[in-house]
Amino acid sequence: MHRLSHISTRSRSTLADKLRSAVGGSDYGKSKQALAAGSIAAKDENGEDFRELYVMPKRKLRGQIQLEQNTGRAEIKTRSRFDLMDRLAERPPRSEEMDPEKHKWSDVWPAARTFAASVVPLPVRMGSRPNVEKRAPFKKEGNLELVKIPNFLHLTPVAIKQHCDAIKKFCTPFPPELIATPSLAATCLPISVQYSTYIHQGTNIRDIRSRVVTMIVDVESLKLTENAQEKFIRLAGKRYNKESKKLTIITDRCHTRKQNLDYAHYLLTVLYHEANKVEQWAELKERSDNLQVEFEGSETKTKLVDLIEKAKTAGLKPDESSITEFGEMWKSYRNSEETVDKTREYGRQMKKLLGISGNN
Amino acid sequence: MLRYLQNVETHISHSYRQISTTSTLHKNRAAKTKSTSNRTQLLTYEMAQKPHHIGVRKSWLTWHSQNLEEFRQTQPLVVAQDEVVRRFIRGFFPQNLVVSGNEIVIKRRGNVLIVAGFLQYSRRLDIRRIYWMFGFAEEFLSILLKQPVKLELAFVESEEEVAYNYI
Numbered sequence: 071m072h073r074l075s076h077i078s079t080r081s082r083s084t085l086a087d088k089l090r091s092a093v094g095g096s097d098y099g100k101s102k103q104a105l106a107a108g109s110i111a112a113k114d115e116n117g118e119d120f121r122e123l124y125v126m127p128k129r130k131l132r133g134q135i136q137l138e139q140n141t142g143r144a145e146i147k148t149r150s151r152f153d154l155m156d157r158l159a160e161r162p163p164r165s166e167e168m169d170p171e172k173h174k175w176s177d178v179w180p181a182a183r184t185f186a187a188s189v190v191p192l193p194v195r196m197g198s199r200p201n202v203e204k205r206a207p208f209k210k211e212g213n214l215e216l217v218k219i220p221n222f223l224h225l226t227p228v229a230i231k232q233h234c235d236a237i238k239k240f241c242t243p244f245p246p247e248l249i250a251t252p253s254l255a256a257t258c259l260p261i262s263v264q265y266s267t268y269i270h271q272g273t274n275i276r277d278i279r280s281r282v283v284t285m286i287v288d289v290e291s292l293k294l295t296e297n298a299q300e301k302f303i304r305l306a307g308k309r310y311n312k313e314s315k316k317l318t319i320i321t322d323r324c325h326t327r328k329q330n331l332d333y334a335h336y337l338l339t340v341l342y343h344e345a346n347k348v349e350q351w352a353e354l355k356e357r358s359d360n361l362q363v364e365f366e367g368s369e370t371k372t373k374l375v376d377l378i379e380k381a382k383t384a385g386l387k388p389d390e391s392s393i394t395e396f397g398e399m400w401k402s403y404r405n406s407e408e409t410v411d412k413t414r415e416y417g418r419q420m421k422k423l424l425g426i427s428g429n430n
Numbered sequence: 431m432l433r434y435l436q437n438v439e440t441h442i443s444h445s446y447r448q449i450s451t452t453s454t455l456h457k458n459r460a461a462k463t464k465s466t467s468n469r470t471q472l473l474t475y476e477m478a479q480k481p482h483h484i485g486v487r488k489s490w491l492t493w494h495s496q497n498l499e500e501f502r503q504t505q506p507l508v509v510a511q512d513e514v515v516r517r518f519i520r521g522f523f524p525q526n527l528v529v530s531g532n533e534i535v536i537k538r539r540g541n542v543l544i545v546a547g548f549l550q551y552s553r554r555l556d557i558r559r560i561y562w563m564f565g566f567a568e569e570f571l572s573i574l575l576k577q578p579v580k581l582e583l584a585f586v587e588s589e590e591e592v593a594y595n596y597i
Contacts, residue, residue, distance in 0.1 A: 153555045160555070182539065184546040184582040197475050197594070198487065208475055212591035215475060217546045217584070218490050218535050271494040271538035272504055273511075273577050 163188035176229040183224065185216040190223065260291035263334075265327055282322040285334040289315050294345060297352070300361055302345035317341075363404040365397035377424070387425040396423050465597040475594040476533050494538040511575055512536050515545060519583075522567055525553050526560075528589050543571075543579045552588035560585075 112120035130138075138144035151157065161167065168178065170191050178189065187210045196215040197208035210216065248255055264284040268277035289310065294302055303310050310317050319337055321330040357367065365371055374396075378388045396419045403412050461481040463473060479488040492512050496505045520531035526549040534547040551560075564581050571579040586592060 156555045156557050159557065184535075184537070184544060184584075186582075186584055188584070208594055212548060212586045212593075213475070214533055214535065214548065214592065217548075218493070220493070220537075268501075269495070269540075270501060270503060271540060272496055272508055273541065273575070274504060275541050277503070 165189055165191040175226060176224075176232060179223045181224050182220075185219075185221050185223070187211045187213065187216070256288060257291065260288040261338075262286045263331065265331075281325060281327050281330055282320065283327060283330040283334055285319045285321070285331075285338070287317045287319070287338060289317050292342060294342075297348070298345045301352075302341060303361065305341055305344060363401065365401050370400065371397070374423070381424055389422055389425055392419070392423055395419065463597055469596045471597050472529070472589065472593045473595045473597055474529055474533060474592050477529070478594050490535075491533065492536045508538075511543070514574070515543070515571060515579075518567070518571060519545060519547075522563065523549055523583075526550055526585075528586065528592050533592075534583075541577045543575065543577055544582055545571075545579065546582045547584075548586050548592055549583050550586050550588050550591070 114120060135144060139146050164178075165188055168191065190210075192210075194210050194216065195207040196213055196219075199205050199207050208215065248258070262285070264286070265282065266280060268280050269275070270277060289299070289302065292299075292302070306317050309319060317338075319334045321334045321337070324330045324333055357364070371393075374393065378390060378393075381388045399415060399419050403416055406412075459481075461484075463471070463477065465471065476488060476491075492508075494508055495501045496503065496508045515536055516531070516534050519534055520527065523531075528548045528550050534545060537544040537546060564583075568579050568581055
């Protein structure tokens with residue numbers, strides 16, 4: 071149907087006429103003849119049409135028109151620009167149009183965006199000049215330096231306050247007790263978890279390093295028995311810090327942070343329950359298997375007690391009450407590296423214990 | 431003649447290799463602008479910077495974290511993406527380019543890629559067409575690079591707006 075309609079429109083064209091006449095041959099050029107007869111009714115003596123010789127087209131050529139226009143013989147027709155409507159629709163820049171006092175700036179510039187000279191109503195300039203006194207730095211419009219640098223025009227104090235007010239309903243206040251006494255945090259919050267978040271720019275914003283979780287546990291707060299604590303420390307190995315009495319578990323074997331955190335909690339649970347177990351062979355433990363040398367039950371103590379007894383009989387005045395103090399000193403002396411100060415302290419305590427007065 | 435030949439012979443026998451240490455006289459140097467007689471050559475701020483300013487005042491045309499130490503995950507990909515974006519913008523806005531599209535700033539914020547810079551409308555101002563082209567370019571580049579792409583290209587009236595100096 072479509073094709074038929076197409077043919078029908080074509081059939082009215084002059085080309086179709088020509089083709090038809092070429093096939094038929096009878097009335098070829100009739101319309102043209104009629105046209106010629108209308109315009110130029112010139113015939114020669116034999117009654118035939120006067121056929122014009124083609125020299126050049128009847129219209130004026132472009133070059134001729136231009137020549138006439140330049141010499142003033144023809145008037146120049148001025149045409150409006152093809153993009154006139156768009157150019158008329160052009161408005162002055164917003165920075166000039168807006169009233170900074172009435173407009174809310176956070177509505178004009180709500181989010182992070184590249185600097186736009188037409189929007190920002192600030193008389194800023196940027197760029198270096200060899201001699202600034204002679205010539206001011208580069209202007210605001212068309213300044214690529216201003217476009218390059220990140221701006222914080224969306225982070226005005228008012229905008230930040232607005233943002234904080236908006237998210238306030240989702241927040242709970244920080245416990246004031248913890249602010250008042252920072253030492254409370256160690257007892258109330260015995261487990262602390264540390265992890266890092268990495269920010270990337272690009273197609274892939276993930277970072278494999280963010281999976282690592284470090285968990286620090288205060289071992290004192292686990293309230294283990296003495297034997298269990300010793301077993302706990304032995305199981306923990308290097309992860310236990312003697313000075314701070316804290317256990318540090320670093321997990322990085324799973325793919326995500328959550329998995330690693332779960333795994334850290336699992337490890338702590340297992341460690342706790344394993345430490346509380348008492349095996350049959352644990353009873354075979356001897357004094358020499360202890361982690362530290364103990365004063366209680368040591369040979370030194372029995373000898374000291376003996377010595378004090380002897381000193382009493384000899385007429386000296388030994389300080390019996392300071393034996394516990396001596397015990398603590400002795401324990402730290404035996405269980406840590408020997409220094410000059412510690413050795414002096416040892417001597418001083420011993421003299422005090424035995425009641426030997428004098429200048430060293 | 432014979433004497434000359436003899437001379438040549440001795441010269442050959444005493445010839446040895448050496449390095450020329452004389453500095454060559456290169457009048458034309460890279461990245462140095464040449465002034466015209468009537469001061470018509472347009473220079474943007476970027477062009478006006480000397481070669482020793484590269485990396486300081488010049489060449490901050492791409493902003494991302496992949497250049498940083500320990501953050502180089504996909505640095506080559508970023509470089510390739512930059513080139514794709516620049517070529518696309520140059521080819522897609524041929525009538526609106528300023529300084530033949532050499533100064534297009536590409537910023538990355540999170541996974542968003544932001545194209546900033548200047549275009550001019552002195553040849554043809556067709557607002558509807560420009561909106562359409564912006565939309566098309568954003569959509570096309572987003573699909574191509576598999577990440578959101580935003581065009582923040584600002585319009586200046588003509589290239590003279592970005593001229594820092596004429597030499």
